[in-house]
Amino acid sequence: MRLGRIPWINCYPVYAALDRGLVTVDAELISGTAADLNDLLAAGELDVSVVSAVEYARNAAAYHLLPDLAITCDGPVHSVVLLSRRPVHELDGATVLRSASSRTSALLLELLCRHRWRVRPKFATVRAESTDLEALRGFPHDAVLVIGDAALMLAAEGRYPYVVDLGSAWKDWTGLPFVFAVWAARREAEHGAVQRAHRALLASRAWGLAHLDELADLAAANTGIAREVCRAYLGDLDYALSYRHLAGLTDFFRRLAQDGLVPDGSLSFITAA
């Protein structure tokens, strides 16, 4: 069994206890960005992985969701931000760079531009991980969508006058939480092994949620981002998938399907262990 993980701060609460051997799982852990893991799971190189919410919608027929586990926010998410030189209502025809690392954020931005702000920017997809920020500054652009640790770093620099948190923008628009990532298993993966991995992830999350202060220290040490920023970030994320989160997830999918951005479909979960 191969299990995908994202080495970003937002995944610390789910994976830290596995990393420390406090919870064990009979699987090889493979690290990558959400976009990397999306493709590896689609290719059958992973059996279970955290993936972009939108990736589930694109491959729903091949995957089952793991119940009660997701990366969600209900208001600010901090790590998915549009940094802009103009107000969002003035982005018509503007050049907006989008990080290649997340498909969900890219499509959320597309829905917001089209239906909420009613502007049609020109989008360009670029590498925008923490190590790419210097190169990013050299690209001509009016706004840039950055995600993950890179977003926390770039937002902290204060170089852009307009900063839009996409979690807050979704909440203002719909009143709902937003689900950025889910855990999916390939349908042909052995069911018992998937259930054991699911149990391990839930146990690891329980440890993580009880140790957010410690994880914020670690995040600050690993990234150089201020400790209080890391702590506020982890505190605003929610890793559950209850009715409120499902309402946000399915409302997002419904809007995407309506615009032809993902195939229409339904949700399918593994049986809870």
Added chain:
Amino acid sequence: MRLGRIPWINCYPVYAALDRGLVTVDAELISGTAADLNDLLAAGELDVSVVSAVEYARNAAAYHLLPDLAITCDGPVHSVVLLSRRPVHELDGATVLRSASSRTSALLLELLCRHRWRVRPKFATVRAESTDLEALRGFPHDAVLVIGDAALMLAAEGRYPYVVDLGSAWKDWTGLPFVFAVWAARREAEHGAVQRAHRALLASRAWGLAHLDELADLAAANTGIAREVCRAYLGDLDYALSYRHLAGLTDFFRRLAQDGLVPDGSLSFITAA
């Protein structure tokens, strides 16, 4: 295997081919109102049944949903109506009778009164099937919530000045479809048998949706309701459970959980056959 069915018009498209032997299922069919079937499934007397959406939310831990099958509307539902002697905004303190036959409609009305119309009526639960309409007229009341065939009959009489279609009221409020009923299986039911029943229900639905004119004729003959009313009713119902419907369902559950009317939870489906 025991399979529940509701003998109302809205279930004709799903069960007619089974009733006619055009599609076979290795199960005993048990007929009852949604409320009857809710309790029989909860008691373990049925293995699979159509149940009120809210009944699933109340017993989510004991049930799995059958994928891609539900009774939904996206705007008027025709058969779930509040018939009132006053405008809905003037129902504060008024006596509102509610049919005992559906829990989902009763709670939808409760949400609408509380959060949409901001009134607090006094609710009384009464029997309001087609055969109870004479008795119903004798009860003092300001408004009455009737559902199913009885609603179509009573609405056609035109005795109440204010008629609110609860499907339309939900759509105006949320912009979403409403899911009135779903098909659920008890978790301990044999999985292969549940999958076979699911396949039979989907095959029967395919036949039903291709024969709505014929089913409207049958509905008119069985109930005395005008044929055109029956045909419009069947045409406005949708029996799928895609993202749009799931968005409506989870938004309803989220609102109910927020008000403490159902326990918070998640969705769990059987693996599609």
